[in-house]
Amino acid sequence: MSALSMNGNKKLKEIIMLLRHTPKEIKERKSLTVNPAKTCQPIGAMYAALGIHGCMPHSHGSQGCYAYHRSTLTRHYKEPVMAASSSFTEGASVFGGQSNLLQAINNIFTIYEPDIIAVHTTCLSETIGDDIPQILGKARADNKIPEGKFVIHANTPSYVGTHVTGFANMTKAMVDYFAISNGHKEPKINIIPGWVEPSDMHEIKRIAAELEAPIVMFPDTENILNGPQTGKYEMFPKGGVTIDELVSAGSSQGTIALGGLASGSSARALDSKCKVPCEILDLPIGIKATDRFVDTLRKMAGVNVPDTITTERGQLIDIVTDMQAYLYHKKVALVGDPDQLISLTEFLVSIDMMPIHILTGTKDKNFEKRIEKITADVPHEVNIASGKDMMLYHQWVKNDPVDLLMGNTYVKYIARDEDIPFIRFGFPILDRIGHSYFPIVCYRGGMRILEKILEALMDRIDRDSTEIAFDLVM
Amino acid sequence: METSVKKYEEFEEKILNADDFIKPEKVKEEILSKYPPKVARKKSKQIIANRKDTENKHLEIQANVRTIPGIISQRGCCYAGCKGVVMGPTRDIINLTHGPIGCGFYSWLTRRNQTDPSTTPDGHNFMPYCFSTDMQEREIIFGGEKKLKEAIQEAYDIFKPKMISVFATCPVGLIGDDVHSVTKEMEEKLGITIFGFSCEGYKGVSQSAGHHVANNGLFQHVIGQDNTVKEGDYKINLLGEYNIGGDAFEIERVLTKCGITIISTFSGNSSVDFFANSHTADLNLIMCHRSINYVAEMMEKKYGIPWFKINFLSAGGMSRSLRKIAQYYGDQKLIDRVEEVIAEEMPPVIEAQNEVRPRLEGKLAMMFVGGSRAHHYQEMFREMGMIPFCAGYEFAHRDDYEGRRVLPNLKVDADSRNIEELFIEKDAERYNPRISEKELEEMKKNGIKLRDYEGMMNEMSDGTIVIDDISQFETETLVNTYRPAVFCAGIKEKYTIQKFGIPMKQLHSYDTGGPYAGYRGAINFYHEIDRMVNSKIWEHLKAPWEKSPELAAKYAFE
Secondary structure, rough: OOOOOOOHHHHHHHOOOOOOOOOOOOOOOOOOOOOOOOOOOHHHHHHOOOOOOEEEEEEOHHHHHHHHHHHHHHHOOOOOOOOOOOOOOOOHHHHHHHHHHHHHHHHHHOOOOOOEEEEEEEEEHHHOOOOHHHHHHHHHOOOOOOOEEEEEEEOOOOOOOOOOHHHHHHHHHHHHHOOOOOOEEEEEEEOOOOOHHHHHHHHHHHHHHOOOOEEEOOOOOOOOOEEEEEOOOOOOOOOOOHHHHHHHHHHEEEEEEEHHHHHHHHHHHHHHHHOEEEEEEOOOHHHHHHHHHHHHEEEEEEEEOOOHHHHHHHHHHHHHHHHHHHHOOOEEEEEEHHHHHHHHHHHHHHHOEEEEEEEEOOHHHHHHHHHHHHHHOOOOOEEEOOOHHHHHHHHHHHHHHOOEEEEHHHOHHHHHHHHOEEEEOOOOOOOOOOOOOOOOOHHHHHHHHHHHHHHHHHHHHHHHOOOOOOOOOO | OOOHHHHHHHHHHHHHHHOOOOOHHHHHEEEEEEEHHHHHHHHHHHHHHHHEOOOOOOOOOOOOOOOOOOOOEEEOHHHHHHHHHHOOEEEEEEEEEOOOOHHHHHHHOOOOOOOOOOHHOOOOOOOOOOOOOOOHHHHHHHOOOOHHHHHHHHHHHOOOEEEEEEEEHHHHHHOOOHHHHHHHHHHHHHHEEEEEOOOOOOOOHHHHHHHHHHHHHHHOOOOOOOOOOOOOEEEEEEEEOEEEHHHHHHHHHHHHOOEEEEEEEEEEOHHHHHHOOHHHHHHEEEEEEEHHHHHHHHHHHHHHHOEEOOOOOOOOHHHHHHHHHHHHHHOOOHHHHHHHHHHHHHHHHHHHHHHHHHHHHOOEEEEEEOHHHHHOOOOHHHHHHOEEEEEEEOOOOOOHHHHHHHHHOOOOOOOOOOOOOOHHHHHHHOOOOOOOHHHHHHHOOOOOOOOOOOOOOOOOOOOEEEEEEHHHHHHHHHHHOOOOOOOEHHHHHHHHHHHOOEEEOOOOOOOOOOOEHHHHHHHHHHHHHHHHHHHHHHHHHHHHHHOOOOOOEEEEEE
C-alpha cells in the first residue's frame, strides 16, 4: 500500500493535494456550500449555557444534535462537555416533543441534580413548532421542577443565523429569565464577554480586578471548560455565573457588551428590561479595541487605570516597535466569526500588516461595512465577504497568495496545500492546545497573538533561507 | 469458529467471583435505585449480570430500543450512521447533505477513516470536503427541492464527480422535500449515478437505522453496476471495516500475503469503482456485523455470495479468521500458506505480549463502543492478561449480544418499523451460488459456520457485566465502584474518565493511533494500553501540600 508522503519531497507535494478538487477559477455558487465557515445555532447555545454554574444544557431535538455538539466542544476544549437530549423519535416528530421534554426534565433533575436546565431548540423542534414555555409551564405545574431550581429556554433554530446567533440567544435568555432591578444602581458593571475562551474571560476579569471595578460576567466558562486534573470528576465544576449574580445583573450601574453579534442583544435586553445602560464594544483584541474597553470600563466604574495595565499596554507596543520589520505589509487571510474578525482586522492593520482576504460564514452587512472602513487604507485589493464558505476563502488565496493564514483548524488543509504559515484562531480548534488556558484578548492577549504570528513568520524565514542569508540573531 | 473465552474463563472467573470483588448484582441495584421508577424498569432489562444458567448460556438483554430522554446516552442519530459511518469513507462520491449547515459540518473529517486515493486511477478524493445545501428559513417554509437541484448541478459543474449521494436531515422529511425524486431527475439529466438517502435524524433510535438505510442505498444503486471480474484467487469482500487509523491497510497486507484477493472493502479505503463490482467476489467476510449484515444478506440472496463472520482484531482472532477462510476454501495450498504466514507473523506479537503482561496482568478493562468493537477487542485485552469484565454496545441489536439465534424471535418495534426492508430476488443472470446448501451443512458439521454470529455475551465470563446503551450515570457509577485500569468508549467519555484519574482509550477513533487490526495492529495496541495505564502522569495528581497538609503559620511578632 502506498502511503501518502509529503515530507521534504517537493515534487510529490505538487501532485498530492489534500483539497485537490478546488479550482483556482472562482465560479459563483448560489446553492452549494462547500467547506462551511460557520455552523448551527444550538452549539452556541450549549456553550453559553455551560457558562452558568450548575447548569445542564438540554437539546430539544433528535439525539444526533447533542452528540455532535458535545463532540465538537469536547474536541475543542479537551474537557468533558455535559448536555442532555430529548431524543426525538419519528413519533415525537409527528405528535410533538412535549412528552420527551417533560420526561427529560424529570430524569435530569432526579439523576444528575443540576441547579438549572437550559433548554435550546433544534431545527426539528422548531419545524414542528413545539411551544417550549408552554411545556415548561406544565413541568412546573406537574412538580417536575424541584423547589429552588430552574429551567430556562432559548429558541435556536439551526436554519437561522449561525452558532454565534445561538450563543447570543441563550445569553439573552439569561437576562430574560433572571435579571431583575431592585430599584437601585449597585456599584458594579455587567460584562458580557461574547463568544471567547475561558482564558479570555479570565483575562477580562483580571483586568477588571486590577482596575478594582466590581463586575458580573455572564456567561463565564472559566473553571468549567479549562479546569484542572485533580483525580476527581465533577459533573458541575466550580466555575460559571451563579443565578444570584444573574438576578443582580438587573441592578448593575451599567453593562459592557463585548462583540456586537454575540452580546449586543443581551445588553439591549438588560437596558429595556431593567434600565441598565449599555455600551456595545468590539471584542478587546488588539491595541485599539482593548484601549476602548479599558477606557470604557474605567469611566463607567469611576476608577483609575493602574500603572500595571499601562505597563502591559506598553509591553505590547514594545514588541511591535522591536519586530516591525517582520510584520510590515505582510499579507494575511482571515476566516472566522464577525466579532473576532472585526477586532483582529483592526489590530493587524494598526501594526502595518495587510489583511487582504477577510471572510466569515455568518451573513452580516454590518461586518462588511466595518471591515471596509477598517481596511480602507490598506494599499492592496481587499476581499471581504460574509455568509460565504471556506472554498471561496481558499480560492481567494489561490488567486492572490498571502504570507499568513489565520482561522480554525479546517484551514490547515489549505495551509498545507498552499504551503503558507498558519495560525489557529477562533472556533473550533481541534488539533492544538493553549487557547483555553492563554488569552488572545486585552494587552497580554495581543502579545500572545504577536508571539504566534512572529513565530510562524520567522520559522518560515528560517526554513526557506539560503545558507548565506541564514541569520543567528533576528 | 471456536470462541476464545475458554482459554481465559478460569482465570477471569476466579477474580470476578472472589469475595472482595463487588458483584454485578449489587452495582445494578445501586444504579437502578437512583433512577425514577419508569426508567429503572426499562434500564433493568439493559443492565445484565452475565451469569450462565443451566440451559441457556446467558441471559436475555434488551437492545435497540428508544433512548430515554435526559439520560445522557452515547448515541447519535440515523444521519450519522448513514452518512458518517457507511457512506462517508467512500472517497470518490460527493456526499451532499440536504439540511441546515450543522449536520454536514459536524461530520466533516471528524472520523478517522483513512483513504488512499492512489489506488483508483482517477485519484478522486472528496473526503476533505463538506458539501451542504445549508438550508435557511426560506427553504423550511417554501421547500428546499429547488435549492437541492441547483446544488447538485453546481457540484456536478465544478467537480465532475462519478457519483453524488444526497442525505436527508431532520427537517427534510417534515417539510416534504422528496430527495428521491430530485436525485432521479438530476441523474437522468446529468448521466451519472445520483441517489438519495432518507436518513432523517429522528428515524429509528440510533445510528443503527442509518446503517440500514445506507446498506439499502448501496445495494440498490451501486453494487452490481460493473461486471468486470478481476484477476486473482480467493476473491473476497471485506464488509464492515472502516479503516480507522489504517486497520484495513494492515488487514490487506496480511490477506495479500496469504494470496487472498480483496475485491472491495465496505467501506474503509473505498471507491465506488470497487463497490460496483463487489458482486463478482466469491465470499463476503464480515467484521462489523451490526452495520453491514444487511448488505451481506442481500448479496447472498441476489448473487449467491455466502458470508461468514471473522474477527481481525487480536492475534488470536486474526489467526482463527485466516484458518477459517482457508478451511472454507478447502484448498491445501491456501491452508499451508496461511500456516506459514501465521508462523511468520506471530513471534513479534508474542514478544510484545510478554513484554507488557507483567505490567497489565489481572487488571480490569471496561469497553462500551458501537456495535462490534466492544466484543472484538476483548480478546486483545485478554492477550495482555487483562480482564474485560464490563462491556456493552451503543446501538447494537439483540443478535449482536446474544447471537443470531435470537433473530426469529425479534420483533421490530414502532421506531424501527419505518426503516425499509428491501425485498430481494435472485438476479436472473448473475445469481450463482458459490457454495451449495449441502456443502454448507458439511462445513457446519466441521465447525465452520456461515451466516452466523455468536454474539458478545457468549464470549464473556461468568460474573461480568453487560450494559446496553450505557448512560453517563452508569458510567460514573461503574468507574467509581471498580476503578478499572482502562475504560474504552468514545470522545464524549474521554475526558470525563480522565478526570477520574483513569486512562481512557477511544475505541471509535483510536485517539490518534492505529492500526490495531491484524498482527502489527495488535502489537501497536498492546504498547498503547501499556503506555496509557503505566504513564507516570498518574503519579503526579496530588501536590505535596495536598498529600500532607500540615499547617504552616507564623506568629504575628516573628
